[in-house]
Amino acid sequence: MILSRTTQYAIQALIYIATQPRGVSVLNRTIAENLGAPPTYLAKVLQNLCRGNLLYSYRGKQGGFCLREEGEKITLMQIVLITEGPGFTEDCVLGLKICSDKVPCPMHAKWSPIKQEIVRLLKDQTLDILAAAVMSGKYQLTDLPAAAFSELKLRT
Amino acid sequence: MILSRTTQYAIQALIYIATQPRGVSVLNRTIAENLGAPPTYLAKVLQNLCRGNLLYSYRGKQGGFCLREEGEKITLMQIVLITEGPGFTEDCVLGLKICSDKVPCPMHAKWSPIKQEIVRLLKDQTLDILAAAVMSGKYQLTDLPAAAFSELKLRT
DNA sequence: GCTACAAAGGATGTGTTTATCTTAATATCA
DNA sequence: TGATATTAAGATAAACACATCCTTTGTAGC
Numbered sequence: 001m002i003l004s005r006t007t008q009y010a011i012q013a014l015i016y017i018a019t020q021p022r023g024v025s026v027l028n029r030t031i032a033e034n035l036g037a038p039p040t041y042l043a044k045v046l047q048n049l050c051r052g053n054l055l056y057s058y059r060g061k062q063g064g065f066c067l068r069e070e071g072e073k074i075t076l077m078q079i080v081l082i083t084e085g086p087g088f089t090e091d092c093v094l095g096l097k098i099c100s101d102k103v104p105c106p107m108h109a110k111w112s113p114i115k116q117e118i119v120r121l122l123k124d125q126t127l128d129i130l131a132a133a134v135m136s137g138k139y140q141l142t143d144l145p146a147a148a149f150s151e152l153k154l155r156t
Numbered sequence: 157m158i159l160s161r162t163t164q165y166a167i168q169a170l171i172y173i174a175t176q177p178r179g180v181s182v183l184n185r186t187i188a189e190n191l192g193a194p195p196t197y198l199a200k201v202l203q204n205l206c207r208g209n210l211l212y213s214y215r216g217k218q219g220g221f222c223l224r225e226e227g228e229k230i231t232l233m234q235i236v237l238i239t240e241g242p243g244f245t246e247d248c249v250l251g252l253k254i255c256s257d258k259v260p261c262p263m264h265a266k267w268s269p270i271k272q273e274i275v276r277l278l279k280d281q282t283l284d285i286l287a288a289a290v291m292s293g294k295y296q297l298t299d300l301p302a303a304a305f306s307e308l309k310l311r312t
Numbered sequence: 313g314c315t316a317c318a319a320a321g322g323a324t325g326t327g328t329t330t331a332t333c334t335t336a337a338t339a340t341c342a
Numbered sequence: 343t344g345a346t347a348t349t350a351a352g353a354t355a356a357a358c359a360c361a362t363c364c365t366t367t368g369t370a371g372c
Contacts, residue, residue, distance in 0.1 A: 001247055001271075002158055005360065008251035015262060028319075041361050047320065060369030063318045091157055095164035097299045105296060106171060106289040107232075110281065114273050115157070121266055133262040140261060143253045161330065184349075197331050203350065216339025219348040 002118075007083040009037050009045045011076060014054065015141055017067055018131035025056075025064030036144045045083070052082035072128035080122060089119055158274075163239040165193050165201045167232060170210065171297055173223055174287035181212075181220030192300045201239070208238035228284035236278060245275055 003011075012035050017026050028046055032039035046065055049055045054074055055065045067074070080088055092099035092108070093115075099105045101112075133139040159167075168191050173182050184202055188195035202221050205211045210230055211221045223230070236244055248255035248264070249271075255261045257268075289295040 001244055001249065003249060003251070005251060011250060038361060040363075043319070044361090050319095057319060058369075059317080059319045059367075060371090061317050062370060063368090065319085088157055093157065093159060094168060094297075095159070095161060096296070098296075103296060104294075106286045107281070108295070110277055114270065114277060117270050117273070121270060125263070125266065130262045138260075139264070140252070140254075140259060141250075183347095194331055196333075199349070200331085200351095206349095213349060214339075215337070215347090215349045217347050218340065219338085221349085 003080070004084060006045055007080055009035070009042055010049055010079050010083045012037070012141055013042060013046060014049065014067075014074065014079060014127055015130045015134060017055075017065060018072060018127040019134050019141075022072075023066060025058050025062065025066045027064045031065075034144070035142050049079070049082060052078075054078065054082070067127070072126060072131070074127045075123050076125045076130075077119065077122040089115070159236070160240060162201055163236055165191070165198055166205055166235050166239045168193070168297055169198060169202060170205065170223075170230065170235060170283055171286045171290060173211070173221060174228060174283040175290050175297075178228075179222060181214050181218065181222045183220045187221075190300070191298050205235070205238065208234075210234065210238070223283070228282060228287070230283045231279050232281045232286075233275065233278040245271070 013031050016031050016034055020026050028043045029039055031037070031046075032042045035042070046055060046057070050057045050065070054068060054071065056068055057063070057065050077089075092105055093111045094105045094107055096105050099108055101108070134141050169187050172187055172190055176182050184199045185195055187193070187202075188198045191198070202211060202213070206213045206221070210224060210227065212224055213219070213221050248261055249267045250261045250263055252261050255264055257264070290297050
């Protein structure tokens with residue numbers, strides 16, 4: 001409805017990494033398996049998140065991806081801005097190039113408050129909140145038959 | 157952010173038609189010019205809205221498109237369901253195939269109320285409301301240098 | 313240094329959305 | 343009936359998102 005597949009992968013992957021022990025790097029392959037995402041494509045997404053300074057990446061043995069310091073405080077908004085671009089929060093809902101409080105489209109007045117709520121939510125939700133939700137067992141990060149979660153339980 | 161280009165054209169076009177005298181058919185070319193939309197593509201969009209029973213179409217001289225009876229009561233939700241499909245309101249924000257109140261993704265609880273607001277807004281907004289907003293002159297339907305609006309004033 | 317491993321980078325393929333072009337069908341009017 | 347105007351319909355193309363494949367580069371451990 002709102003987020004591209006790329007953004008969905010990005011969010012899922014970052015939450016997954018945030019559920020893993022801090023400082024231990026996580027393989028692209030592992031993330032892809034746990035999310036049921038195509039590994040080669042996910043690799044590109046993760047690469048992009050590295051460029052956006054959300055992740056560190058390491059090559060070779062013991063390689064993989066891990067969150068930057070303070071990575072638990074990454075918000076969904078930060079992720080979305082990287083993967084969808086800045087137009088995400090700016091663009092007019094009807095697609096007009098010019099649409100503002102001064103010169104509004106017919107939906108502007110009614111849409112603005114909802115947009116603000118969306119923005120607030122995306123800025124509120126951090127990786128540690130979301131990772132905690134997943135680790136509690138009440139919320140699921142994948143459709144796969146409990147693969148991710150069972151492995152999670154082994155580690156915790 | 158939310159709506160595809162196709163949906164944006166569809167909404168704009170229907171609002172434009174709703175600003176015109178009822179029962180008089182409007183040419184695709186006229187709509188496209190006033191919205192600054194590609195006419196051949198808009199024709200496909202309008203065709204689709206006809207199939208969705210929102211518009212009548214007439215060929216030949218004096219042809220064009222006009223709203224069905226009760227067309228002013230068309231809601232944005234009706235339009236969106238035709239152009240985006242039913243998944244629009246159903247799909248999980250993180251893209252999970254399984255995500256419900258019972259089995260929620262980590263965003264589900266926070267996202268649901270916002271989704272409900274969006275749905276409510278789309279169901280509330282009808283073409284006559286939006287057309288009235290445009291005709292009042294306070295809201296604009298196009299980026300073009302006042303072409304649509306000036307012609308509108310001539311007709312009213 | 314050698315080897316294995318994992319990400320980086322580039323080329324390519326596939327599907328969908330957006331857009332265009334051409335021809336056919338249809339309606340009006342002379 | 344014929345000329346003209348308009349949408350319908352189908353084929354095609356362009357752009358983009360999504361996905362895969364292959365080669366290169368960097369790194370760790372031996």
